[in-house]
Amino acid sequence: MKGIRRWGPGLVLVLPSIFLIAVFVYGLIGWNVKVSFSDWRQAEETTGFSTSAYSELFPPGTDPAWSESVKHVLLFTGAFMAGTLVLGAFLALLLDKGVKGEGFFRAIYLFPMAVSFIAAGVVWRWLMNPAPADRGTGLNLAFDRLGLDFLANEWFLNPTWGAAALAIPAIWALTGYVMALYLAGFRGVPEELREAARMDGASEWRVYRHVVFPHLTPVTLSALIILGHISIKVFDLIVAIGGKQFITQTPAVYMWILIFDARDAAKGAAIATILLVAISLLVIPYMIYTVRTERRT
């Protein structure tokens, strides 16, 4: 039973999936690139070649809505990654050793992952209501009642830092997930290594600092890739909180507006292509790296 008679049926079984992915992932990506290089700039479909969509996006600055969107997504990404990584690692550190009720805490911290960004957006939009405390709602009102007025702010409507405020619900949603990654990472460090360091008289903190943390580079790397990939294309959350407002717009939201309101398919497709390129630059090296490590082990 060697050869094709042995492995042939397997290939046949997977062929439909290969076909579907070839058409709907690779084929449609190609089609999208083609649309982005077309002159389809109004409701009626046209197929002539044109680079006009890209020339409005590059260099940034030609189209203020686009450059603002890019600025917003960069600020959002920075705040989101820093927030989730720091808080997630901190929670994992707290839970790593000797805490009773670990399962309970873990379950609470992870529950936001089960909630859609839309539902989360509904409540966070209300919590981050920008009205000042005297007629305020949400967090501004709570700050006022707690005597923390100085914390009250205009949240996502702040012209400079608004995008960072938008990251707060995303941090809320994904910190538990980063915690779970780090916790698994901590537990993956062989106990003998920790014990050996302790025998040498290292304090518990130094055990983490010199034994555990160096083992976590791969975990941090995957967390960064995963979070970055979520962040670049962020859409639902922004729509749920800010709607179509200019001040909260990200590239994915701008693309949506272009297609449904401005009927500008070429420019929408161009932005989608840019998102794809940005994410591929992040993910493809990581995929290659992961496959290589998988082969080595």
Add this chain to the structure above:
Amino acid sequence: MTTTSAAPPVPVPARRTRRPRARRTAALSFKYVALIFFVILVLTPLYILLVASFKGTAEADPSNAWALPDAWTFDAWRQAWSELRPNLLNTVYLVIPATVISTVIGSLNGFVLSRWRFPGADVVFLFLLFGLFIPYQAVMIPLAQLFAGLDFPTGIPRLAFAHIVYGIPITTLIFRSYYATIPEDLIEAARMDRAGMLRTYWSVVLPLSAPAFVVTAIWQFTSIWNDFLFAVFLVTNPESWPVTVAVNNTAGSLVAEYNLQMSAALLASLPTLVVYILLGRFFIRGLLAGSLKG
């Protein structure tokens, strides 16, 4: 991708007391204080959702939003239910077939790509896997065009089809990693008995697959239930909108009282929350396995 699975807990040998007991107690209390502080932070939005959803219209004034309701009422829930019912049903009609079909496809693919391999199986796996990472925006415009061009049945069938196709990478990934842990001897034994591929799958592999089915089904269920992007791009007829789109519209309209908005958001989240509460263990496993799908 992230195959960091938790190692079995290693028993910690009793060790010498190095620090004075008082300092250790202080450190431990700090831990609990910090942990409970974060529990409160994480649960705050849920608290707001819950108390608002049980308030009557008269009480639904933002200025007392942090307070518990004076008079508990189901009015907002009832109203949310009557408004969202058609959309909840749409989501159910979408999520059940899409979850079942994509889970079965994932199982077959995962089996072949790990245990009934053909030459080039790894390349095929990478080829499929790339679909996991793409931002769906990059296929959305042509996908809508293609559906229109093919006269594909509108509404839920389009959405279900899209979720099944774009679910192939993640479901294949979870099953492939899981089947890699089945001992090769079992497969070999079946081969010795001259069992064919489907026979081996049916009588050897499938009976061992329950955990992977649960993990994958929960993952697909949650992400399809919560999807918004495909829904707004592919479904133009409001009658076919799944619940996420309806909730977003309720919340976006200025006339909706905020207690209604909150009960709508909560109602739309209940099924995934219930699944999480009942099967959280598997949910977390799915997260760690399929973490690259945002």
